[in-house]
Amino acid sequence: xxxxxxxxxxxxxxxxxxxxxxxxxxxxxxxxxxxxxxxxxxxxxxxxxxxxxxxxxxxxxxxxxxxxxxxxxxxxxxxxxxxxxxxxxxxxxxxxxxxxxxxxxxxxxxxxxxxxxxxxxxxxxxxxxxxxxxxxxxxxxxxxxxxxxxxxxxxxxxxxxxxxxxxxxxxxxxxxxxxxx
Amino acid sequence: xxxxxxxxxxxxxxxxxxxxxxxxxxxxxxxxxxxxxxxxxxxxxxxxxxxxxxxxxxxxxxxxxxxxxxxxxxxxxxxxxxxxxxxxxxxxxxxxxxxxxxxxxxxxxxxxxxxxxx
Numbered sequence: 324x325x326x327x328x329x330x331x332x333x334x335x336x337x338x339x340x341x342x343x344x345x346x347x348x349x350x351x352x353x354x355x356x357x358x359x360x361x362x363x364x365x366x367x368x369x370x371x372x373x374x375x376x377x378x379x380x381x382x383x384x385x386x387x388x389x390x391x392x393x394x395x396x397x398x399x400x401x402x403x404x405x406x407x408x409x410x411x412x413x414x415x416x417x418x419x420x421x422x423x424x425x426x427x428x429x430x431x432x433x434x435x436x437x438x439x440x441x442x443x444x445x446x447x448x449x450x451x452x453x454x455x456x457x458x459x460x461x462x463x464x465x466x467x468x469x470x471x472x473x474x475x476x477x478x479x480x481x482x483x484x485x486x487x488x489x490x491x492x493x494x495x496x497x498x499x500x501x502x503x504x
Numbered sequence: 505x506x507x508x509x510x511x512x513x514x515x516x517x518x519x520x521x522x523x524x525x526x527x528x529x530x531x532x533x534x535x536x537x538x539x540x541x542x543x544x545x546x547x548x549x550x551x552x553x554x555x556x557x558x559x560x561x562x563x564x565x566x567x568x569x570x571x572x573x574x575x576x577x578x579x580x581x582x583x584x585x586x587x588x589x590x591x592x593x594x595x596x597x598x599x600x601x602x603x604x605x606x607x608x609x610x611x612x613x614x615x616x617x618x619x620x621x622x
Contacts, residue, residue: 324586325586326584326585326586326589326616326618327545327546327547327548327584327585327586327587327588327589328546328547328584328589328591329589330547330548330586333546333547333548334546334547334548334549334550334551335546335551338550492548495548496548499548499586499587500586
């Protein structure tokens with residue numbers, strides 16, 4: 324049994340991973356430029372576990388003065404003097420999303436969405452590849468992945484349909500000895 | 505810039521006293537220099553944390569040292585499991601920007617507890 328504090332896939336290490344661009348124009352400077360041109364409003368769009376939240380957190384650090392909002396039913400629209408980073412907008416009923424956004428008052432906003440919508444320009448569509456997973460695993464293990472580990476990454480990627488967070492959670496359990504690989 | 509913590513003992517039982525000394529050499533005098541005893545979780549879930557005690561040095565000089573003393577609480581105890589570990593540490597910080605910490609063990613046996621068979 325590997326104690327949790329030594330598990331290379333523990334949450335604080337996952338949360339410290341940087342977003343991995345998978346194509347051109349996905350660097351932070353390019354995304355910020357598109358956001359500025361779009362009137363400082365936009366969305367990062369992608370499926371579960373594709374790095375949307377990680378990317379928006381990094382954009383937030385780059386922008387400096389930001390307010391993180393975990394959107395959910397019951398949370399009122401926000402008035403803020405800083406840029407709003409909105410996560411979980413899709414938890415709101417479909418019909419209320421646009422009106423909720425319109426009622427927010429801030430000098431800019433960036434939202435994460437699973438699909439384009441809410442009248443927000445798409446700043447980036449996040450995608451994943453088995454190579455990205457391999458790259459993340461190598462960073463967490465502190466060494467290049469061998470053939471066996473690379474094959475495990477490809478299997479996991481397929482099983483979880485590209486959801487990198489789910490892949491890393493499975494690796495945590497395997498490392499902890501709860502599940503055989 | 506450097507901050508150092510030296511613990512007198514790396515493992516104590518609940519009710520015993522965690523003692524040691526923090527020393528610092530900073531480029532400018534901090535508004536506040538603090539030392540705290542805290543715990544945090546590490547593992548599968550997001551990190552949880554709690555503070556058991558804190559000592560603040562107001563108007564600290566750019567260089568200095570401070571003895572500290574905290575009574576080790578009865579819980580949570582240092583623990584190692586597959587899903588979560590509970591870690592205790594003493595942290596020294598200058599104006600919340602510069603921090604260092606030193607881990608210690610707080611448990612009745614002065615060793616990290618584990619579930620038998622885990």
